[in-house]
Amino acid sequence: xxxxxxxxxxxxxxxxxxxxxxxxxxxxxxxxxxxxxxxxxxxxxxxxxxxxxxxxxxxxxxxxxxxxxxxxxxxxxxxxxxxxxxxxxxxxxxxxxxxxxxxxxxxxxxxxxxxxxxxxxxxxxxxxxxxxxxxxxxxxxxxxxxxxxxxxxxxxxxxxxxxxxxxxxxxxxxxxxxxxxxxxxxxxxxxxxxxxxxxxxxxxxxxxxxxxxxxxxxxxxxxxxxxxxxxxxxxxxxxxxxxxxxxxxxxxxxxxxxxxxxxxxxxxxxxxxxxxxxxxxxxxxxx
Numbered sequence: 001x002x003x004x005x006x007x008x009x010x011x012x013x014x015x016x017x018x019x020x021x022x023x024x025x026x027x028x029x030x031x032x033x034x035x036x037x038x039x040x041x042x043x044x045x046x047x048x049x050x051x052x053x054x055x056x057x058x059x060x061x062x063x064x065x066x067x068x069x070x071x072x073x074x075x076x077x078x079x080x081x082x083x084x085x086x087x088x089x090x091x092x093x094x095x096x097x098x099x100x101x102x103x104x105x106x107x108x109x110x111x112x113x114x115x116x117x118x119x120x121x122x123x124x125x126x127x128x129x130x131x132x133x134x135x136x137x138x139x140x141x142x143x144x145x146x147x148x149x150x151x152x153x154x155x156x157x158x159x160x161x162x163x164x165x166x167x168x169x170x171x172x173x174x175x176x177x178x179x180x181x182x183x184x185x186x187x188x189x190x191x192x193x194x195x196x197x198x199x200x201x202x203x204x205x206x207x208x209x210x211x212x213x214x215x216x217x218x219x220x221x222x223x224x225x226x227x228x229x230x231x232x233x234x235x236x237x238x239x240x241x242x243x244x245x246x247x248x249x250x251x252x253x254x255x256x257x258x259x260x261x262x263x264x265x266x267x268x269x270x271x272x273x274x275x276x277x278x279x280x281x282x283x284x285x286x287x
Contacts, residue, residue: 067255067256067257068255068256069250069253069254069255069256070249070250070254070255070256070257070258070259070262071250071256071259072246072250074256074259075246075250075259075262075263077259078259078260078262078263079262079263079266079267081130081263082129082130082133082263082264082266082267083133083266083267083270085130085133085134085137086133086134086136086137086140086267086271087137088134088137089133089134089135089136089137089138089140089141090137090138090140090141090144091137091141092137092138092141093107093137093138093139093140093141093142093143093144093145094141094142094144094145095141095145097138097141097142097145098142098145098146098149100142101142101143101146103142104138104139104141104142104143105139107135107136107138107139107142108135108136108138108139108140108143110135111132111135111136111139114128114131114132114135115132115136115268118132118264123257124257124258124260124261124264125260126260129260129263129264129267132264133267136267136271140271140274140275143278144157144160144278145157147278147282152285152286153282153285156278156281156282156285157278159277159281160274160277160278160281161274163232163273163277163281164270164273164274164277167232167235167236167239167273167277168239168270168273170236171236171237171239171240171243172239172243174240175239175240175243175244180237180240182240182241182243182244186237186240187241190234190237190238190241193234193237194234194238197230197231197234200216200218200227201218203216204216204218204219219279219283220283221283224279224283225280225283225284228276228277228279228280228283229280231272231276231279231280232273232276232277232280234272235269235270235272235273235276236273238269238272239266239269239273242262242265242266242269245262245265246262249262
């Protein structure tokens with residue numbers, strides 16, 4: 001399973017297939033009641049954790065993995081540890097690094113490198129994931145403290161936190177009630193949209209770096225507001241992909257260590273949403 005941040009490529013828990021195994025062919029002769037049966041990364045012939053060949057067109061099979069399969073408690077516990085580390089790092093950054101943005105930006109760049117390394121690793125590394133969380137927290141805390149001290153920006157970081165929580169809860173409810181359904185088409189749409197968003201952001205940064213000013217205007221004014229809303233919506237859609245990964249992993253017997261990757265993906269997505277929310281609030285407040 002790769003990370004869930006739109007910057008990185010998405011994969012399901014299977015190492016050699018696309019997200020949630022949507023590249024896998026459907027099982028011949030099976031009923032059509034389960035829309036994910038033929039696309040399951042743990043399906044017959046594609047499940048790295050299965051001990052034998054079993055029919056996956058029925059209820060989720062009871063495989064006998066070599067390690068204890070992950071549970072929702074595992075995902076919640078690892079996600080709590082990862083987000084808790086981000087919060088602890090953010091507290092330190094807010095208190096001590098607000099006036100040292102150079103150091104904070106350096107921590108953010110190192111965090112990005114660690115995230116990329118974990119993204120391409122075949123197995124999760126708890127030490128690497130927690131180190132990423134700590135450094136990302138330092139960066140977010142220092143940046144948030146700096147923005148909070150700007151004119152008209154007092155309280156903006158707290159609003160961004162509340163907005164991020166609201167997006168998470170809303171998408172969780174939408175996913176659980178099946179208002180949002182993660183299908184192959186949904187996944188392709190989100191991936192294409194995310195790649196376009198990231199590409200436009202990079203082009204805008206290049207114009208800002210070499211041309212000066214506001215670049216293409218994606219981070220200010222009316223266009224900046226629209227771009228910020230699109231960024232938040234994309235983050236929400238990636239949350240749905242995260243929830244589907246967790247659901248599939250539990251249903252089809254992913255090993256317990258995969259819960260670290262689930263936590264890593266959720267953390268990346270929540271950081272993405274917070275950053276876009278903070279940027280959007282800054283634009284709306286006129287700074």
